[in-house]
Amino acid sequence: MEPQLGLIEQSFHVRYSDGVREALDELGDSFLITDPSISGHPIVFASSAFLKIFGYSKDQVIGKNGRMFQGPKTNRRSVLEIREAIRQEKAIQISLLNYRKDGTPFWMLFHMCPVFAKEDGRVVHFLGVQVPILRKSGVVRNPSKLCEDGTGFLGCCRREVTSDSVMEVGRGLALDYLLNSDDRELEIDQPCEASELEKRKAATAISNILSVLAHYSASEVTGRLVCGKACCLSGMGLGASINISFGRIKQSFVLTDPHLHDMPIVYASDAFLKLTGYARHEVLGRNCRFLSGLDTVSATQFQIAECIRNERPCTVHILNYRKDKTSFWNFLHISPVRNATGKVAYFVGVQISSSCNSQGKQGLSPAMEHLSVVGAVKVAVRSLSIGASTS
Numbered sequence: 001m002e003p004q005l006g007l008i009e010q011s012f013h014v015r016y017s018d019g020v021r022e023a024l025d026e027l028g029d030s031f032l033i034t035d036p037s038i039s040g041h042p043i044v045f046a047s048s049a050f051l052k053i054f055g056y057s058k059d060q061v062i063g064k065n066g067r068m069f070q071g072p073k074t075n076r077r078s079v080l081e082i083r084e085a086i087r088q089e090k091a092i093q094i095s096l097l098n099y100r101k102d103g104t105p106f107w108m109l110f111h112m113c114p115v116f117a118k119e120d121g122r123v124v125h126f127l128g129v130q131v132p133i134l135r136k137s138g139v140v141r142n143p144s145k146l147c148e149d150g151t152g153f154l155g156c157c158r159r160e161v162t163s164d165s166v167m168e169v170g171r172g173l174a175l176d177y178l179l180n181s182d183d184r185e186l187e188i189d190q191p192c193e194a195s196e197l198e199k200r201k202a203a204t205a206i207s208n209i210l211s212v213l214a215h216y217s218a219s220e221v222t223g224r225l226v227c228g229k230a231c232c233l234s235g236m237g238l239g240a241s242i243n244i245s246f247g248r249i250k251q252s253f254v255l256t257d258p259h260l261h262d263m264p265i266v267y268a269s270d271a272f273l274k275l276t277g278y279a280r281h282e283v284l285g286r287n288c289r290f291l292s293g294l295d296t297v298s299a300t301q302f303q304i305a306e307c308i309r310n311e312r313p314c315t316v317h318i319l320n321y322r323k324d325k326t327s328f329w330n331f332l333h334i335s336p337v338r339n340a341t342g343k344v345a346y347f348v349g350v351q352i353s354s355s356c357n358s359q360g361k362q363g364l365s366p367a368m369e370h371l372s373v374v375g376a377v378k379v380a381v382r383s384l385s386i387g388a389s390t391s
Contacts, residue, residue, distance in 0.1 A: 007270065007280070008063055011035045011044045014281045015117075015124060020216035021045065027212065029205040031129040032066060033115075036086065037280070039247030039270060040065055041126075050130065055101035066128065071099035075191070082112065086244075089114045089123050093202060095133065095192050107133040107192035111202035115213060123243075127213075129205045131198050243267070245380035251373045252351040254288065255337070258308065258344060262287045266346070275353060277323035288349060291330075293321040304334060311336045311344050315370065317354065329354035333370035337381050348377045 012020065025048045033045040046061045054061075054069060061068075070079065074097050085092035091113035099105050108130045115125040194202075246255070252271035256263050268283045276283075276291065292301065300318045307314035313335040320330040331352040339345040350373045352366045 007038050008035070008042060008044050010279060010281075011038065011125075014279070016213065016216045020212065023212050023216060024209065027205070027208055029129060029209065030131070031127060031205065031209060032061075034066065034126045034128070036123060036126060036243045037247075041086075041244055041247070044125070053100070053130070053132065054098075060101075069098045071097070071103075071105060073097055073105060074099075082110070085112060086126065091206075093199065095194055097192075098130070109133055109194040109198050109202050111199075111206055113206055113210075115210065125213075127206065127209055129202050129209070131194070131202045131205070133192050133194050133198060242380050245383075246377070249373055249376050251369060253373050253377070254283070254349050254351075255377065256288065256347045256349065258347060263308070263347070272351060275322075275328075275351060276320075282323075291320040293319070293325075293327065295319050295327065296321075304332075307334060308347060313374075315367075320351075331366050333367075333374070335374045337374075337378050340382050345381055346377075348374055350374065 024045065027047070028049055029047060030050040030053050031047050032043050032050060034041055035044045038044075042063045042065060043061055046056075046058060051058060051061065067079075078094055078096050081094060082092060082096075091111070093109065093111045096108055096110045097105055098108055098110075109132075110128060110130055112126060112128040114123045115127055116122065117124050246267055246269065249269060250271060251269065252275045253269050254265045254272055255267040257266045260266075264285045264287060265283055268278075268280055273280060273283070289301075296319045300316050303316060304314060304318075313333065315331070315333045318330050318332050319327055321327050331354050333350045335348055335350075336344045337346040337348050350370045352369060
């Protein structure tokens, strides 16, 4: 778990400057930020308002997947719609039944959007805002009296309040309603519709949070698509769904893009980072040559280059170097990865340190381990390219 926590910390420290966490908390909104490039798509930031509403501590949330807040009566179709939005790297606003730590269910408006890096259009995070949907027994005709009592919020899902001046009041009442609802029967069996005010509040929160992230960004981020289309396979950035698929592969491997200048690495697995000692931001965008050193045999490098030029697989033993300058013998397998049309989209390189046992953790020989990783990568790439062509 420690390497995973290191990646989660790095997710924020590398991309944003000091003070971003404090600035985000000052907004007072309930929201999460997740990182699709890390295995399991974990939560990397949870606002104080979110923790208070859901009843969890920070340590109980960070590193977990957002499914932990779902329960037996959460609508499966709504969950699938959210997953599809992640796959397509698009925003979604949907009513969802979630559960607090004590098991109390409540309806909320969930507004999620991707956060794109401005420099290459890659999705770096997903932002999810939660606005509790307040219930009322009838039409609230005098919004100024909302502060006097909360009785107008019991019964149905919708509250017909249109004045923007009560938005902050509504935020406080929402929190009070959730934290003091022991004697209130929550109607959870019927879908709950958010009011226009709640929808505007969620959209405003998204805009404010993105502004903070952009202000504190080490390399600018934006909430808008910067390359016209969410993740095309030939671009530098990989899609969220393919990152999640790759995150399930536990072996050391990298993916390179032969269509970009100098064939840079566009994906590096957690195991690769552990093997070489590099951080992800130190690897992405570089050619694999940076692992070579003084004693790396040039003939082996030429053999690799020829296989790539001819678009065919090869397996070699090559002397590589870690970040700390220590060397290791790399049993390297390189293979082209073709998309659904049969064209080479990427090359995958699978690394096995020769200092390891002859059989991997799963009891596979090195050759079989190579092939298993290549097969999993090919399936992920082809699935994504098929989905892109039919969407």
